[in-house]
Amino acid sequence: MTTKQPWLSDPQKEIGLILAPSLLPVVAIFIFQDYFISHEVSSFWWVLLVLCIDVSHVYSTLFRFYWDKPTFVKYKSLLITIPVTAFLIGAGLHFYDSMLFWRILAYVAAFHFVRQQYGFIRLYSRKEAASKLFRTIDTVAIYNATLYPLLYWHLHLTSKLSWFVQGDFVALKSIIASDIVQGIFIVIIVFYMLKEAWVSYQNKLLNIPKNMIMLGTYLSWYVGIITFQGDLIFTLLNVVAHGIPYMGLIWIHGEKKAPGFSFGWKGIAIFMTILLGLAYFEETLWDILVWKDHPDIFPFFTAHDPLDNPFILSVIVPLLVLPQITHYVLDGFIWRFSKDSQARI
Template identity: 45%
Template sequence: MIQPWIHKAKTDSFFILLPSFLVVAIVFLFQKQLQLIEEQYSFYTWLILVVFIDVAHVYATLFKTYFVKTEFQKRKKLLIGLPILCFLMGLVLFSLGSAVFWSALAYIAVFHFIRQQYGFMRLYARNESKKWVWIDNAIIYTATIYPMLFWFLSPSRKFNWFVENEFYMFENPLLLKIFGWVYLFILLIYITRTVYQSLKKNTFNIPKNAIIVGTILSWYFGIVYFNTDLVFTLLNVVSHGIPYIALIYLNEIEKKSKTELGFLYQFKQYKGIIIFIMVLLLIAFSEEYLWELLIWNEQFSGTNLHLQNWHFIIIPLLTVPQFTHYLLDGFIWKSKS
């Protein structure tokens, strides 16, 4: 069969499919070294993983929306109104307490992360018959939802999404066991169906199955199998952020002509890739520095401005980019079919 690559086999494989497998391999091969890094080099892990990948991927959305004149004109009301709505929602949530605010944002973030994996899977299954689509949907949601249920039902996790106690925890070994068996059963259905279809039709959708297997590995080992903050962050952030940044660049810049791109044509080719990445890193670092300066005061010394009384407006304002990103993705990647 002709493989349904988004761009090309090499670029898709390296930037979209490989990250999950590569990080899982690194975690298994360098466990002791990662423990040392977590204990002694927390600033660099924060800078590389949180700022340069996680936050940067949020701003990659700009290259599909606000920086694209035709796209902005087409979705003008949405692109202007949604950030305002996110800010107002943030104000309301924070007025109910910071715990409510971070909890709501964490659940929305989890939903966004789950839907991204679903979205990639559907992109790579776009040419397949819809007859057995429910199996693909079941496995991708199982691969992501089961680890989260494990987290909710196992309050012994040593990591968090944003802040401590953001999720409702309910320790229940029986439910955990039942969900575990359901998880294995659905995995077995997926494996059986994939092998059967491959043998019967002599076809195998490489990128779709790579996304599914990569999702299974990164979510299971990041949340269930291992129980460290760095491993969770590695598997969570790298598997999510790098493919998204790659998708934006390959689909929204590399694929388009000079006429379609307008001023964004400057970001094309090898020099353009570097500029593209540098723009994302600069914006991401600027945002995170504001978080450090105004809120966290963890990574840089002497940055505490003692603005606790203004957190009710500063925090909702600073979360507008990521909050908007979480919701906006539900609109900009909708299939036209």
Template identity: 45%
Template sequence: MLPVKSLPQPWIRSARYDGLLILAPPFLALLVVLVLPAPYRSTAQMPLLAWVALVVLIDVAHVYGTLFQTYFDPLKRRQRRTLLWVVPVACYLAGVALHSLGGLVFWRVLTYLAVFHFIRQQYGFLRIYGRQEAPAPGRWLGTALIYYATIYPLLYWHLSPGRNFNWFIDGEFVQTDWPAARTAATVLYVGLIAAYISREAWFWYRTRQLNLPRNLLLGGTLVSWYAGIVWFNGDLAFTLLNVVSHGIPYLALVWHGGAVRSQTPAPPRRGAWAGRYGLAVFLGAVVLFAFLEEGLWDGLVWREHGRVFTWFQHLPAVANPALLMWLVPLLALPQSTHYVLDGFIWRRQK
């Protein structure tokens, strides 16, 4: 057995902060799903209040958290001046070009971009929580599992007949019913989980060390993606597990400021919006932007939630394909920019 040397757990801020806002959300979301009435776990039903809470107040709102790491931060604006104007322009022009090929083409590409973004967020958290670990045999299993914990449910989705939920719109994924491929993907999934657990047990036996946040992150990723897509087949269950597990940790990371230290928890670095009412300003801003965006979508395009966006119903509904080609990529620009910028703003040398 190797000599035992106790190391501090690699929290981003603290055990309480990380535990409640970054690591607990998928487990809490699963508990809520388990107590839902059965129809909401297996049908396309989505109560209006649940849609507002999950889609508007968390999913769309978290997109605007990126503003506080980019455009609202004077230092970041100076450091990334070129990136911050090139990305939205490029995203809009690419969106118009895609929409000119058909609305489904645009939404399909945006969906796969969103999926990639969701997957990479989990990998990013894994890297943060593994930043203090020295190279050790089998360490690669953590990376393999965090990726396959997200990819396997997506494969299951692609290889199954229609589900009772979607990411953005119906038909966005290329799907086919292929039971043999689902079985093969499942065998690999179970095998990888078993290999990872065996490696962690062996490493703990040898060193008496356990990276708690990394393992909780992996467990939460397995829970939220498997339960949301494979185990349950309901729109509310999928949205709850998908949105809560992704949006709340992201907002928590933004509020903390992304400060990651190598040894001990660091005080939050929240930039220009810190202060006595900083949290209220932060949450109020992202919710306001989300409400305005969804109101414009509903008034101009979808016309599905008039009870929520009453004022926006006075806007003219746009149905002309030529106008939609320019309008839809513009309304989707906050999301597409968020997906692309996030590939750059969280990168660190170590």
């Protein structure tokens, strides 16, 4: 019988950094929906959501794996092999077909976002003495929260949404399939709610963090993809619910391992300055060499045209996405690594 909530470290930090980011933006969307429906991703929103959260959270991987000496030494071969292999595959793929490159990257990114929610559910149910059936229901329920909206996206493909570039997801239009998966979606929710009600009654305790993760995942993915289909709403809900909890987990891990890694203003300033500096540098290169779509944010070499040589682009683009790809792949290991002797989460 569980006697207390399965917090990782500090409940207040986890509520603010891991649980709230998937819930509060949904509330904001409904309160100010007229604004969010009528506006696109402006320069302000791009800086806040893409630069400060989405790109920055990718570089927090450096704190977890590459700048943590015991972890790097232990997994050195893997941590070097992953980016080298990713670059070689990416370069070959982009040279062969650039659209196929972006499409595969979009699906890898979506898988990464889906898996992160599963990882958090596993972390917050680690102390539950649950049967295999109940653990399976948890797993199916969290995947249901993310995969159904993604299936809906494919079945109702719209020009209003894209992950990286327009048309990166494949259209699978089918009214019959849409009705079937919607029914399955509802049935899984009912099963999960009944299971949680029974477990909570038996244990005389509701697992709050696990169920907040579950609720936040359902709300942010459903509202961002199905209820509303605007780019600003999707980006807000998708990025905030993913990026901030990831950085929060990295921070909590750092506090547990390094005595001087404290949640004070100085620590936050150093942490965020490093992430923002790296993110701005990367996006500067993207804007100068490839996109040329944010001259107000990156006022450098604006008179020069973007690169158009296929061979050079097939080197530059995979090189620029390398931090993302490495981050995506390593995310599949972070939950396993959390069990090693050096990582006490």
